[in-house]
Amino acid sequence: MNVFADALRWIVDPAHWVGSAGIDYRIVEHLAISGLAVGLATVVALPVGVLVGHTRRGRALVVGLTGAARALPTLGLLTLLGLALGIGLRAPVIALVVLAIPSVLAGAYAGVESVSRMAVDAARAVGMTEWQIVRRVEIPLGLPIIVGGVRAAVLQVVATATLAAYIADAGLGRYLFEGLKTRDYAEMLGGSLLVAALALVLEGAFALLQRASSTATPRPGGTLRLLPDPGRQ
Amino acid sequence: MTWLVNNLTLVRELTLAHLTLSAPPIVLSLVIAVPVGWVAHRFRASRSVLLTLSGLLYAIPSLPLFIMLPALTGTSLRSPVNIVIALTLYGIALMVRTATDAFDSVPTGVRQSATSVGFSAGSRLWRVELPLAGPVLLSGLRVVVVSTVSLVTIGAVIGSRSLGSLFTDGFQRGIPAEILTGVVMTVLVALLLDLACVLLGRVLLPWSYLPAVSPRRWLGRGREVRAA
Numbered sequence: 001m002n003v004f005a006d007a008l009r010w011i012v013d014p015a016h017w018v019g020s021a022g023i024d025y026r027i028v029e030h031l032a033i034s035g036l037a038v039g040l041a042t043v044v045a046l047p048v049g050v051l052v053g054h055t056r057r058g059r060a061l062v063v064g065l066t067g068a069a070r071a072l073p074t075l076g077l078l079t080l081l082g083l084a085l086g087i088g089l090r091a092p093v094i095a096l097v098v099l100a101i102p103s104v105l106a107g108a109y110a111g112v113e114s115v116s117r118m119a120v121d122a123a124r125a126v127g128m129t130e131w132q133i134v135r136r137v138e139i140p141l142g143l144p145i146i147v148g149g150v151r152a153a154v155l156q157v158v159a160t161a162t163l164a165a166y167i168a169d170a171g172l173g174r175y176l177f178e179g180l181k182t183r184d185y186a187e188m189l190g191g192s193l194l195v196a197a198l199a200l201v202l203e204g205a206f207a208l209l210q211r212a213s214s215t216a217t218p219r220p221g222g223t224l225r226l227l228p229d230p231g232r233q
Numbered sequence: 234m235t236w237l238v239n240n241l242t243l244v245r246e247l248t249l250a251h252l253t254l255s256a257p258p259i260v261l262s263l264v265i266a267v268p269v270g271w272v273a274h275r276f277r278a279s280r281s282v283l284l285t286l287s288g289l290l291y292a293i294p295s296l297p298l299f300i301m302l303p304a305l306t307g308t309s310l311r312s313p314v315n316i317v318i319a320l321t322l323y324g325i326a327l328m329v330r331t332a333t334d335a336f337d338s339v340p341t342g343v344r345q346s347a348t349s350v351g352f353s354a355g356s357r358l359w360r361v362e363l364p365l366a367g368p369v370l371l372s373g374l375r376v377v378v379v380s381t382v383s384l385v386t387i388g389a390v391i392g393s394r395s396l397g398s399l400f401t402d403g404f405q406r407g408i409p410a411e412i413l414t415g416v417v418m419t420v421l422v423a424l425l426l427d428l429a430c431v432l433l434g435r436v437l438l439p440w441s442y443l444p445a446v447s448p449r450r451w452l453g454r455g456r457e458v459r460a461a
Contacts, residue, residue, distance in 0.1 A: 003304045071379050071423040073386040075397055076416035079404035083412065159294030166390055167404065176296060180391060189304060192297030203292040 007189035016190075021174075023194065030171035030198065033089065033164070034157045037096030038104075041153060045101045049108025049149070053142070054134050062109045069102035074160050082167030092164035099160055100153040107149010111142030143213040151206035158202060162195050172198070236410035244399070248418055251395040254385045255426070257317045259378055262324025267370065269325070270332020271358075284330060291326035295319065295387050316388045323384060324377045331373025335366035368441035371434040375427050382423040386415070396422070 010016065016023050052058045078095045085091040115138045123137045139146070165173025175191025178184070237244065273283040298319045300310065308315045339362050347361040386397030399415030402408075434441070 007304075067379075068420075070376070071383055071420045073383045073397065073400070073416060073419045075386050075389065075400045076412055076419065079400045080409060080412045080416065082404060083407060083409050155292055159296075162294050162296055163387065163390070166401075173296070176300060177390070185304075188300050192300040195297045196293045196301065199292050199294055200289060203289065 003185060003189060006186040007193055010186040010190035011194065023172075026172050026174065027194070027198065030158070030161055030173075030195075033093060033096070033171055034154065034161050037093055037157050037161075038100050038150065038153050040093075040097045041100035041104050041157075042150060044097075045104035046108050046146075049105040049146075050112050050134060050139065052105075053109040053112025054130070054138060056113070059109070059113075062105055066102040066106045069099070072099075074099055075163060075166075078160070078164060078167055087168065089168055089170060092161070092168050092170070096157045096160055096164070100157050103153035103156060104149045107146050107152065108142075111145035111149070112138045113142075114145055115141045140215055143215070144210050147206070147210045147213045151203070151210060154202055154206060155199060158195075158199050234410070236408060237414050240411075240414075244396075244414060244418060247394065247396050247398055248422065251382070251385055251397075251419070251422060254313060254316055254320075254388070254393070254395055255378075255382050255422070258320035258324050258381050259374070259426075261317075261321045262328050262377055262381075263370075263374055265321070266325045266328030266373075267332050270329050271336055273329065273333040274336035280333070284333065287326040287329040290322055295323070295384055296390065298322070299388065299391055311392045313393065316385065316393050320381050320384055324381055327377050327380060328373050331376070332366075332370060335369035335373065336362060338369050339365045364438070364440070367438040368434070371430060371438065371441075375430050378426045378430055379423045382419060382426060386419055 011023065019025070049062070052062055074095070077098065078092065081091040081095045085094070112134075119137055119141065120133060123133045128136065161171050162173035162176065165171055165177050172191055172195050175187050175194070179186075179188030179191060269283060273280045299315060302308070302315055302319055303310050303312075306315070306318060308318070343361065343365065344357070347357045352361060385395045386400060388395055389397030389401045396415050396419050399411050399418075403411030403415065
C-alpha cells in the first residue's frame with residue numbers, strides 16, 4: 001500500500017496546488033472542457049432526440065448511431081482529429097462532442113418515447129398543440145431518462161477528456177502522461193485517483209439529479225431504470 | 234492505401250494481439266457476471282448493493298484504472314494480465330445488470346410450472362431459467378464484446394500492444410492512414426466478434442429465433458426478447 005501513500009502524498013503536496021500546473025487549475029480545466037463538450041452535444045442532440053421520440057420517425061437512425069458509437073475507438077478518433085487540426089483544444093473538444101452526441105440523443109429519444117401513449121393522447125384530447133405536448137407532457141415525464149442520457153455522456157466525456165491530454169496538454173490527464181513519461185508512479189497514480197474521484201462524484205451528483213427529475217411516484221421496490229450508455233472509454 | 238499495403242504484416246500481428254487481449258475479458262466477465270446477476274435476481278437484499286457497485290465500477294475511467302490496478306494486484310503496468318483484469322472488471326460491471334434483468338425476465342408461471350412438474354432447484358436453474366434467460370444474456374454479451382474490443386485500444390498509451398498501437402504510432406509519426414487503418418480494423422474486429430455471438434446464439438438458443446406467431450409466445454417470453 002506504499003504506492004498509494006506516495007500517491008496521496010503527491011496529491012496533498014502544496015507545491016502541486018499552485019499555478020497553471022496546479023491540481024485545482026487542472027480540475028477546473030478538465031471540468032470546463034467536459035462541460036463545453038457536453039453542452040454543445042446537448043444543444044445539437046437534445047432537439048433531434050426529442051423530435052425523433054415525438055414523431056417516432058428515424059428510430060433506426062438513432063439506434064444505429066448509438067450502436068456504431070460504441071464500436072468506435074475513442075483514442076483513434078482523438079489522434080485522427082489531433083493530426084488533422086493540430087495542437088490546441090479544438091481537436092479534443094470536437095472529438096468529445098462527437099462522443100457525447102449518441103448518449104444524449106439516445107436518452108432524449110428514449111425518454112420521450114417512454115411516455116405513455118395514453119398520456120399523450122389525453123393531452124391531445126384536451127386540446128394541447130403538438131408543441132405543448134412536447135414541452136408540457138413528454139419532456140417532463142421523460143426527464144429522468146433524458147437526464148440519464150446526459151449522465152452517460154458526462155461520464156464518457158470526463159473519461160475521454162483524460163485521454164485527450166495525449167494530444168493536447170490539458171486537464172487532469174496530463175499528470176498521467178507526465179508520470180508515464182518520467183516513470184513517476186506517484187504522479188501517475190495520484191492523477192488517476194483524482195480522475196476516478198471526479199468521475200465518481202459526478203456519477204453520484206447525476207444519480208441524485210436523475211432521481212430529483214422524476215415526477216413519478218416511486219413504485220415499491222422499483223428503482224429508476226437507467227439508460228445503458230452506448231459505450232465509453 | 235499505400236501505408237496499409239506496406240504494413241500488412243504489422244496490421245496482422247497487431248490484430249492477433251488485439252484478439253488475444255479481447256477474448257479473455259469477454260469470457261471471464263460472462264462467467265463471473267452470470268452467477269452474480271443470478272444472486273442479485275434471487276436475493277432482493279443483495280440486489281441494490283450489487284447493482285450500485287457495478288455502476289460505480291463502470292464509472293471509473295479506463296486509463297486511470299489501468300494505472301491504479303498494478304498498485305492493487307502487483308502486476309506490471311504493461312503486462313497483458315493488467316489489461317485483462319481491468320477489462321474483465323468493466324465487462325462484469327456492464328453484464329451484471331443485464332444478467333439480473335435476464336433472470337428477472339423468466340416468467341414466474343414458467344418457474345412455478347417447472348417446480349410443480351418436479352424439477353429440483355438446481356436443475357430448474359440449469360434447464361429452465363438459464364435457457365430462458367439466454368437471449369437477454371446474449372444481448373448483454375454483445376454489448377460487452379463491442380465495448381471490450383474498443384477499450385483494448387486505450388492500453389496503447391501505456392505501451393500495451395494492440396490495434397491501438399496504430400493510433401499512438403500514427404499520431405507520433407503523423408500518418409493519418411495508419412490511424413484510419415486502426416479505427417477500421419478495430420470496428421471490423423468488433424463487428425465480426427459480435428456476428429460470431431449472434432451465430433453462436435442461433436446455434437445454442439434456437440428457441441429465441443422462432444417465428445413471432447409461435448405458440449411459445451404464449452409463455453410471455455417474446456416481449457422481453459424483442460425489448461432486449
